[in-house]
Amino acid sequence: MTTLTPVLTANWDRADSFTLAGYGGDYAAARKALEMDPDAIIQTVKDAGLRGRGGAGFPTGMKWGFIPQGDGKPHYLVVNADESEPGTCKDIPLMMANPHALIEGAIITSYAIRANHAFIYVRGEVLHVIRRLRAAVEEAYENGFLGSNIFGSGYDLELVVHSGAGAYICGEETALLDSLEGYRGQPRLKPPFPAVAGLYACPTVINNAESVATVPSIIANGADWFAGMGTEKSKGFGIFSLSGHVTRPGQYEAPLGITLRELLDMAGGIRAGHELKFWTPGGSSTPIFTAEHLDVPLDFESVGANGSMLGTRALQIFDETTCVVRAVLRWTEFYAHESCGKCTPCREGTYWLKQVLARLEKGQGTEEDLATITDIADNILGRSFCALGDGATSSIHSSVKYFRDEYLKHFEIGGCPFDPAASTVWGNA
Template identity: 65%
Template sequence: MALTPVLTKRFGTNAPWRIDNYERLDGYAGLRKALTMQPDELIALVKESNLRGRGGAGFPTGMKWQFIPQAKPGEPSKPHYVVINADEGEPGTCRDLPLMMNDPHSMIEGVIIACYAVRAAHAFVYIRGEAVHAIRRVTQAVNEAYAHGYLGDNVLGSGLRFDITVHGGAGAYICGEETALLDSLEGKRGQPRLKPPFPATNGLYDAPTVVNNVGTLASVPYIVLGGAAWHKKMGPDGSPGTSIYSLSGRVKNPGQYEAPMGTTLRELLEMAGGMSRGKDLKFWTPGGSSTPLFTAEHLDVPLDFDSVGKAGSMNGTSAVMIFDTDDSVVQAVLKWTQFYEHESCGKCTPCREGNYWTAQILERIWHGEGVLADLDTLLDVSDNIFGRSFCALGDGATSCIMSSIKYFRDEYLALIAKNPNSGLDAGSSQAPALTGASA
């Protein structure tokens, strides 16, 4: 399929992270245009474009900006902040890092425009601590922006000052949750806050704060230049624009593929050269390990927020992990659950205790020591985690468990039947032979 890159249009050019090369390809033209508009006009433009957050939840960006309370003339007001969530830690997710490495100025330009729109003077880019190269690349780009007059005093003669601070996190997955990220920025332990109040009114330093993803803000300069109607031409009405899909696993050419929202896995596999080992597709994640699994039956589901939701999963971070018929769904779910067990911040009991027990049960099943009652226990514990934790980590951790049992119950039963004390007969119809899975 013929594609016109937007977010990745500078990828592969001569050192696109350098500001001189960025400026040659429309760099900071969107900011110049934005500063000729009123802040409320910018918010209305982004709202009309229906840009939805690329961090996973898909919340409308313009609406999030609009939630920032603006003081009336003569009234005292708290400072406003813009925070960029670059704490990319979801298994299988790898699209913010390539953006920051190849084209950091597109994010920085979007950050400055967002600051102007919500009347903020200071922004913070929170980057996952392990991403040392990205921290260095973004820091270099921020310094270039200061040197060229896009940051600091009197930006482009506007009389306004904008500052950006790059902050390296300590490598905690929980800090991808926006309120845990804010606590971490404030020097506290990264744990999710109880909501309400929400960051829009009580965010960083208890002040009104917009928290946006890297890809979300990198899209903003293109929308300012192209307009809302241009943006809505790409992808479906409910989820317009393009997305960077991260393809990994059993695919010939893994990597990042930019395509309009609503592209199907069948089309993405065609772009990536197909399955890598000549085996059939067995299961896959549409938006990272925290989203319910899909099977080969879902090859033609449009990968956008609304369509994936209707099909029973979440578009999430567009992290597409692909598994073939030689892969075990139980082993994959075990590895993911162990990750969530390790990364749980421990603040709430359902997530802290529930992920510990589901990991133990899955490990028993995988090693042929499970019993028939384990499946009911897994579902029961997952049900007690889902909707009962402070943040979405608990919900996400249960997604792969519940969806894998829904689609691949026979595979669990076949492993359980290996235990002579499981209550199952390995040759019975209750426990079909394990096919297409490595034991």
């Protein structure tokens, strides 16, 4: 597997890729879908094996099928484009370069779940993306692809681009719903689940932006086409985001199951003169991997079997010049800052993780502090309302597992061994 599969990224090199002309079509997939039975669309997506591209990997068609029918309530589609996790950087360039794929996907998805209102919730800080997405939505309205009687089918859809609250927690689907309703973004206690009582207490489907943008290609080319890529249980393609100490960082759209070694070959390898030390397979909320995991297939099952999560396929690459303790501290500072404070384990636990890690990074800690941070992480894991708390513990457990000696070196020399001002250089003690 050495070739890329450009579908969502096929037109990114066009200067006008974000326009309807640059998109290269007249929403043919949506036209086709609106002539189908909604249940047939759901079945097609199930047969294709599309799994959520936002991190959890839940089967998309199955999620659509949870929406109750004939309940007399309005249904809603909410596209989660609140991309805020360190390292995750696929949805923002997707919306910048190819917003019409997302809009067409929203039309098909809304029709399949019998929704007449859809919302795209975008991270508030990315104003340039919001402007471009709204311009694309306006273009779709002008061409009759949104609004009343789309394509003469009798189907109506109103699509709203909503600027988010500027908080990482709003990427959690129920906190996103609270924010969309005008409240402070905090996770809701489940059940009830959004499929039954979501936006405005009505049945709601919440899908990641890449998941929705992938739908038109499945309708246009068929379930077998999509299922023919990837692995047996992780089908299709996805955008892999390579960042950090790599020669050519960027977005690489490839079948699920590709390895980091193969991606690095296409990206020119680790930056010249250096070697891989550790990396994240799915962003900062996933347990880190090391060079020994270079050949792990990047699919949901294989990554999980090796102790991490595929997540958003945000491959942050770090070479031997990086202090793993400092990197983990920076991630932990982020999670402590972004904790909404609703539940005690996350609110208090992330704060104390940050304090102890700061002491460790300065070389002022003891070996007992390693037991302390893992104990704190154990008391957060599985005990918070949402996955933010779990994500905050991932780098703690995995870094201590793979780099315990590096933590100990900080105690031995009384500082960070990667600091040029340190009295002892790592490896020469």
